[in-house]
Structures are given as structure tokens and as C-alpha cells.
Amino acid sequence: MAAPPLLLRSVPALRLRLHLHHRLFSGGFRPLCAAAAAAAASASTEPASPGEKASPEDKASAVLSSAKEPPKYHRWDDPDYRKWKDKEEEILRDIEPIVSLAKEILHSDRYLDGQRLTAEDEKAVIRRLLMYHPHAEDKIGCGLDYIMVERHPQFRVSRCLFVVRTNGAWIDFSYQKCLRAYIRSKYPSYAERFIREHLKRGSG
Helix, strand or coil: CCCCHHHHHHHHHHHHHHHHHHHHHCCCCCCHHHHHHHHHHHHHCCCCCCCCCCCHHHHHHHHHHHCCCCCCCHHHHCHHHHHHHHHHHHHHHHHHHHHHHHHHHHHCCCCCCCCECCHHHHHHHHHHCHHHCCCHHHHHCCCEEEEEEEECCCCCCCEEEEEEECCCCEEEECHHHHHHHHHHHHCCCCHHHHHHHHCCCCCC
């Protein structure tokens, strides 16, 4: 019995489909996703220049360099740095009381312009500040009568500490200059670094 014409026409298409199926699963063709993965793998291991193979060490180095390194605190392992930080804290503790007092005298309502300091404040300012001024003798002149707060003669927005001499003359002095001189005399090995990092208003 002869095969129906429709069945005969479908035989070549069926053979082609079976042939492709055989090549696909026998290794003749690779699926698209596998081919893309293989291409990406070969691209990632290509040598930097033609004819040069990447060694295992190079690959390991590339992986390590791509990872983010943890922060390093090597400065704290340095004995000199730890010694500086300890000394820095010591200086800050030492000067904090007199700095706080000077700022309170000058920048609060505790004293009016032209007012004399109390005996307690005057003693602290003379002992911890004025005596260390680079030109203390010139400031005191003929003799110290008392310390007062007043506006700077040229910069009227600023208030300063003033030496009032026994002859009635008076002259301003910078507590910052006194403070720098004090630190230089007591902490000579650390003074300049401390002044540079904490007392930046001029060099004194």
C-alpha cells in the first residue's frame, strides 16, 4: 500500500530534526549558555600580552588585589606615636583650667569693660599666664598694680587682658602668647607640635 503523499513530504524534515538532535547531545553543538560561560572563563584568564601565560601566582594576586583591604592602624603600633598621644593628653589636662578661666573672663558677662579682676582670678592669671609672656618685664614696666579687662585700643570688638602699672599706665597682653611660652618651657620636646595642632592663631 502506498504511503500518503503528506507523510512522504514530512520524511526529509523529520530526518533533519533527528540529525540536529544527535549532534546537539553528542557534543557537536554546545548550548548557548554553556558557550557563553566558556567564553567568559577564557577571557578572564587571558594573559596580559600575546604569547604570555598567566601563572597561578598572578591569578592569586589578581584575586587578592580585587578584595578590599581592612583598615590598618599601624600608627598605634608606633611607640613614638603612642608617646606623643599620651603627652598631648597630659598637656591638654594641664592647660585646660587656665584656658577655661581666660575665656570666661574675656567672653562672658562676668566682667564689664574696664573692670579689675577678683583677687583669685588675678592671682591665677599672673601665675599661669603673665609670668610666661615673652616680654613680661616690659609689660609690667615700673610695677604691676592690677589686671583688668578692656577693649583692645585698635580692634574694639575684641576684649583683652591688661596690665595696669603702678604709675597708672596700662598695656594689653595676649594670653595665647603666654600659653605658648608656658608650653615651650614645660614641654620643650612636644611644644611645637602641640602648638601647631591646637593653638593655630599665629605663631606667637
